[in-house]
Amino acid sequence: MNYKIDNLQYCKWSRDIFKINRQAGLDAVHVTVVYHEDYDEFLGELKKWELFFKENSDLIFLGKSFKDIEKAREENKTAIFFGFQNCSPIEDDINLVEKVHELGCRFMQLTYNNQSLLATGCYEKIDSGVTNFGREVIKEMNRVGIVIDMSHSAEKSTLDAINLSEKPVAITHANPAFWHAAKRNKSNDLLKELSDSGGMLGLSLYPHHLKDNSNCTLMSFCEMVAKTADIMNVKHIGIGSDLCLDQPDSIVEWMRNGTWTINKNYGEGSKNKPGFPKQPHWFKDARGFLNLDEGLKKIGFSGEEINDILGNNWFNFYKNI
């Protein structure tokens, strides 16, 4: 059986988008539920999701384990797996790790761009690695079954997490820095360590992570995938598109600024380009998976490898955790 999985989306959710994901054949999507929201605010977001599930029960349901991906395939639906892009919902309380897991959380970034209580983000000047609290939280995430996601973390923190975690970690949405030297993209050394430890990389389609940004070509992207497969075992490469469909620019402002600064921070953007960038024409939404399939074929991947990259690798990762 071949599964199709997009392991990171943060769209302004609507029936239209759930339909598009079905048209793309996605059996599972890891969705970002919160960024900087604390535990109570996370509960508020859950209520919105309860309504989405109720009103779109013909298209989606809440996924809790790999079996829900199998179920989604059988029922022609998309299993939705919850994740956090920051550790804000567990606040400073290790007991909340188990609680957010009970409420459906299956992925949690130890940091967004800045320092968190757990580790250092990729926008800090100095990376001190995983903190005292971070070490305790990693053990607890391992125990309850939440995947450690280091997409927005700094390098030493990521290496620490790989070494400290008893289970493979994920970088759900980022690209290799050799292709495009964004702060968020990852070094070859780190990608190799990730792969060797059984971890997964979800390649991102977010223009700030792409060579030539919105003008990135499909073949440039697929060439990058091929080169990445020279560094990492191809079994550890997947897709985490980072699609932010229909989100207003106020959302990317919130993602970058939270409530930590009075002066505006533009993150990967700039004062002149503060908003969401335009998606490349070959990946306007998840239906771009069909273009990826063709591009990866042209670049020389086998059918099995393509199926692995477009979903089976993530499926196996879910299965092993």
Next chain:
Amino acid sequence: MNYKIDNLQYCKWSRDIFKINRQAGLDAVHVTVVYHEDYDEFLGELKKWELFFKENSDLIFLGKSFKDIEKAREENKTAIFFGFQNCSPIEDDINLVEKVHELGCRFMQLTYNNQSLLATGCYEKIDSGVTNFGREVIKEMNRVGIVIDMSHSAEKSTLDAINLSEKPVAITHANPAFWHAAKRNKSNDLLKELSDSGGMLGLSLYPHHLKDNSNCTLMSFCEMVAKTADIMNVKHIGIGSDLCLDQPDSIVEWMRNGTWTINKNYGEGSKNKPGFPKQPHWFKDARGFLNLDEGLKKIGFSGEEINDILGNNWFNFYKNI
């Protein structure tokens, strides 16, 4: 006019303790209101303090500026200044800095022992200094008038704070490491930088910070003060006793563990000595200020210097901020 100020106490507050502080002649005390409590929990602590002020209005009142120290002296009362030993009450929201100031907060540690969102604590393995959020918060604390307290912070973080802050910073309760090499005590280099930048050191009477702990002698303490005055300008030395009178051992457990670890952490204590240590006999409570007066005289300080150390230096620090 000579003032007497203890710039750190965290007692289990009662009318008895407010009386003892009056017997000691204290015109002002900086009290710890919270450790790991968030904003809402801080509001809960404020309610307790409102009751203390109401029921003990003949002994104490809330201090907001140096003028309240003058007023306290005139009225034979003790002005109580609020402080936080961690930045938990501002959560991840820079807008809360102004709010906690409005509610009386005048001192805030950027960290307790662990990494915070602002800086690194003295119990972390690696010290990355002041974070992105920390830089913003320091500006805001400077603007509204909250003193940056680095008592429990790691060295680079403290040096960063001294350099970033436009106003002098304080180490309200710690001792020099040359005398007793506790993690919480400070290097000569750091003390010199602190003094040169106009900052204050409050010498601690907490046994874990004292040479020979509970058995520390008054003269050993006073010799340490004299040596510290060779490193720092004597005008930048004060007292921050760190008295924790009448607190049950469950409180020191909370201070050390908060909610960040499942396994118990003993901090400066140990499994065999998990509780609060016994105060030295010459500083059982704030009336020990009278013994300090005598000891400092014996060690050779002038009357003016002694008055400076026991309160006037802190008074001038409050006046300049």
